[in-house]
Amino acid sequence: MKKLFEPNTRFYRIAAVLVFAIPFMFAARDLNNDLWFTMNHGRYILEHGFATVEPFTVHEGLAFSFEKWATCILFYKAYDWFGGWGVYFVMMAMFSIIIYLFYQGCLLFSDGNKRVSTIFAICNMCMFGFQYIRTRPQIFSYAFLLGEVICLEKYARSGDQRNLYWLPLQAFLYMQFHSTMLPIFFIMMLPYLCDFGFIKIFRLQGTGYRKLPLLVTFVICWGAALINPYGVRSVVYLFASLNDNGLLRNISEVGRTAWEDFFSCSSFPFLAEVIYLYFAFKKKEKFPLRYFFMAAGTLVMALYAVRNNAFYALFAGLVGAWQLRHLELPEKIAVPLWKLGGIGCIVATIIFWCIPFDFNSATYGYEVMKDFEADRRISLYTDFNCGSYAEWRGYRCYADPRAEVFLKSINGKEDILAEVWDSMHMGITVKEMQDKYHFDYWLCQKGYHIDHVLSYTDKMELVAEADGYRIYHNLESPY
Numbered sequence: 001m002k003k004l005f006e007p008n009t010r011f012y013r014i015a016a017v018l019v020f021a022i023p024f025m026f027a028a029r030d031l032n033n034d035l036w037f038t039m040n041h042g043r044y045i046l047e048h049g050f051a052t053v054e055p056f057t058v059h060e061g062l063a064f065s066f067e068k069w070a071t072c073i074l075f076y077k078a079y080d081w082f083g084g085w086g087v088y089f090v091m092m093a094m095f096s097i098i099i100y101l102f103y104q105g106c107l108l109f110s111d112g113n114k115r116v117s118t119i120f121a122i123c124n125m126c127m128f129g130f131q132y133i134r135t136r137p138q139i140f141s142y143a144f145l146l147g148e149v150i151c152l153e154k155y156a157r158s159g160d161q162r163n164l165y166w167l168p169l170q171a172f173l174y175m176q177f178h179s180t181m182l183p184i185f186f187i188m189m190l191p192y193l194c195d196f197g198f199i200k201i202f203r204l205q206g207t208g209y210r211k212l213p214l215l216v217t218f219v220i221c222w223g224a225a226l227i228n229p230y231g232v233r234s235v236v237y238l239f240a241s242l243n244d245n246g247l248l249r250n251i252s253e254v255g256r257t258a259w260e261d262f263f264s265c266s267s268f269p270f271l272a273e274v275i276y277l278y279f280a281f282k283k284k285e286k287f288p289l290r291y292f293f294m295a296a297g298t299l300v301m302a303l304y305a306v307r308n309n310a311f312y313a314l315f316a317g318l319v320g321a322w323q324l325r326h327l328e329l330p331e332k333i334a335v336p337l338w339k340l341g342g343i344g345c346i347v348a349t350i351i352f353w354c355i356p357f358d359f360n361s362a363t364y365g366y367e368v369m370k371d372f373e374a375d376r377r378i379s380l381y382t383d384f385n386c387g388s389y390a391e392w393r394g395y396r397c398y399a400d401p402r403a404e405v406f407l408k409s410i411n412g413k414e415d416i417l418a419e420v421w422d423s424m425h426m427g428i429t430v431k432e433m434q435d436k437y438h439f440d441y442w443l444c445q446k447g448y449h450i451d452h453v454l455s456y457t458d459k460m461e462l463v464a465e466a467d468g469y470r471i472y473h474n475l476e477s478p479y
Contacts, residue, residue: 018346019118020099023125025352027095027133030362031084033385034401035075035135036392039087041066042076050229054405056391058379058398058437062411065230067237070176071137084359087135094139099125101146102314106321108153113325120324124269124317132310140177142314144170145188149294149315152192156209156290164217171221179234180404182225184311187301189218191293205286237410269295269316288322295319363389365443367467375479378440381433381450383424386443386469398423398437423450430454440477445469 040056045066048055054064066072078086102125106117133139148170155163174185193215197208228234295316302312360366364385376394387400399406399420406416422428430453433439442460444450446468454460454472464471 019122020103021349022122023099023129024092024095025349026126026129027092028135028362029355029357029359031087031359032134032136033362033364033388035087036363036388037400037402038068038072038137039076039079040388040392041069042072042074043080045069045073046076054411056396057387057400057405058396058439059406059411059414059416062405062413064405064411065233065237067179067230067234068137068177069229070173071140071178075135084357088357088359091133091135091139094143095129095133097143098128098133098139098146101143101150102317105146105150105153105318108150108157109318109322110325111322113321113327116324116327117321120317120321124313124320128310128313132313137178138181138307138310141174141181141184142310144174144177145184145311146314148185149188149318152189152214153318155214156192156195156207159209161213164213167217168220168224172224172227175225175228175234179225179228180237182235185225186218186221187297188294188315189214189221191290191297193218194293195288195290199289203285203287204289204292206289237404269313269320291319291322365389365467365469368464368469368471369393369443372464372471374441378477378479379437381423381437381439381442381444383444383448383450384420386445390443398439424448430457434474440474440479442472442474443469444472 037056044051044055050066050069051064054062074090075087078090080086082089099121103117103121106121107114110117132142148167151163151166151170155161171182171185175182193211195209196206196211199206222235225235226232295312298308298312298315301308365382366389369386369389372393374395378395380390380395380397382390382397382399384399384403385401387397390397391400399416403417404410406420408415419428423433426449430450441463442450442454444454446465451470454470455462457472459475460472461475462470463473
C-alpha cells in the first residue's frame with residue numbers, strides 16, 4: 001500500500017493529472033441569462049441570414065449587427081441537439097482549453113518549473129472559473145488571448161518569426177466568435193511592441209528582439225479582423241458602445257471595480273506580485289519591461305471595469321509564474337500535495353455530480369414564461385433582464401440584456417436604454433409607456449412600481465404568476 005503513494009507510481013501520475021480537474025468544480029452549473037438571446041441570434045442567422053435592422057424587439061428601424069455570430073450558432077446548435085447539457089459541455093470544453101493554455105503559459109514564463117506552474121495554475125483557475133466561466137462568448141476570448149500571448153512570448157524569447165504566423169488566424173477567429181472584445185487582442189500585443197532593449201528605468205529592462213515582424217503582424221491582424229459579415233462596424237463596436245455614458249452608468253460589469261471584486265478573482269496574481277517585489281528588491285533582480293507593461297496594464301484595465309478583472313487574472317497570472325520561477329517544492333511537500341489533490345478531486349467529483357443541476361436557475365422570468373402561450377404577434381413589455389428568454393420563445397419584447405443595442409451610438413436612432421431604466425425605476429409612468437408602445441402583455445417583477453400600478457389598473461388582468469414574476473394582459477388588446 002505504501003508503494004502506491006510513492007513518486008513516479010501510476011497512482012501518483014494519475015493524481016498529478018486529476019488535480020487539474022479541480023477548477024471544473026468552480027464553473028457555473030446553469031445557463032447564463034444572456035445565453036437565450038445569443039442562441040436566438042444563432043437560430044435567426046441560420047434561418048434568415050445576417051440582419052442589419054434589429055428584428056426581435058418592438059422598436060423599429062434600429063441599426064443592428066450580429067456580433068459574435070459564430071458563438072451564437074455554436075451555442076444554438078449545441079442546445080438544439082443536446083439541450084442544456086450540450087451548451088454546458090461546450091462551456092466545460094472551452095474551460096479545459098483555457099486551463100491547458102494557462103498551464104502551458106505558466107510553464108513557458110516560469111522556465112519550465114512544473115510544480116510551481118501546476119499549483120499556481122490550479123489555484124488561479126479555481127477562482128477564475130468561479131467568476132468568469134459562464135455560457136457566454138467571453139470563454140472564447142480568454143482562449144484566443146492566452147494563445148496569442150504564448151505565441152508572442154515564444155517569439156520574444158527565440159526570435160523565431162514562425163511563432164507569429166498563427167496570430168492573423170487567431171485574430172480572424174476571435175472576430176467571428178467575440179468581435180465586441182476584439183480590441184483586447186491588439187492591446188495584448190502592445191507590451192511586446194514597446195519592449196525595446198535600450199530602455200532601462202530603475203530595475204526595468206527592455207529586450208532587443210526585432211519589432212518590425214511584430215508590427216507587420218499587428219497590421220495583418222487588423223486586416224484579418226475586417227473579414228467579417230459587418231466589416232468596420234464590428235471592429236469599432238466596442239469603442240462606440242463604451243463611449244456612451246449610459247452604458248457605464250447602468251451596466252455593472254463595465255462599471256468601476258471595487259477592491260472586493262478585484263480580490264475575489266485576482267488574489268493569486270496579486271499575491272505573486274507582492275512576494276516578488278519583496279524578494280526582488282533584496283536580490284536587485286531586473287524586471288522585463290514587457291512583463292511590467294502586461295501586469296501594470298491589465299491592473300489598470302481591471303480597476304477601470306469589473307469584467308476586465310479576468311484579463312489581470314490571466315496575464316498578471318502568467319507574469320506571476322515568472323516571478324515565482326525560482327521556487328522549488330521539495331518532494332516531502334510536493335508528493336503529499338499531489339496525493340491530497342488527487343483524492344480531493346475524486347471526492348469533490350462524487351459530491352459535484354450528486355448535486356442536481358438546475359440549468360435555468362439563472363434565467364430571469366423562466367418559471368412564469370415557460371408555460372405562457374399567446375399569439376407570437378403580441379408586443380410584450382419586459383424589463384432589462386426578462387426579455388432574453390421571452391425573445392427566445394418568439395415574442396417581440398420591449399427590452400432585453402443586450403444593452404448596446406439600445407444605445408443611440410449603436411442603433412443610430414434613439415437612446416432607449418435610458419428609457420428602459422426609467423420604466424423600471426418610476427422615471428416614466430405606466431400610462432406613458434402604454435400610450436407609446438400599446439403593449440398587449442406586461443411581464444414584471446413582483447413588488448416593483450410597475451407591478452403595483454398594473455395590479456390596480458382596471459384594464460389589466462393578471463394571467464400568470466410564478467417565481468417572483470407576474471404577467472398582465474391588456475384587456476383592450478386584440479390578442
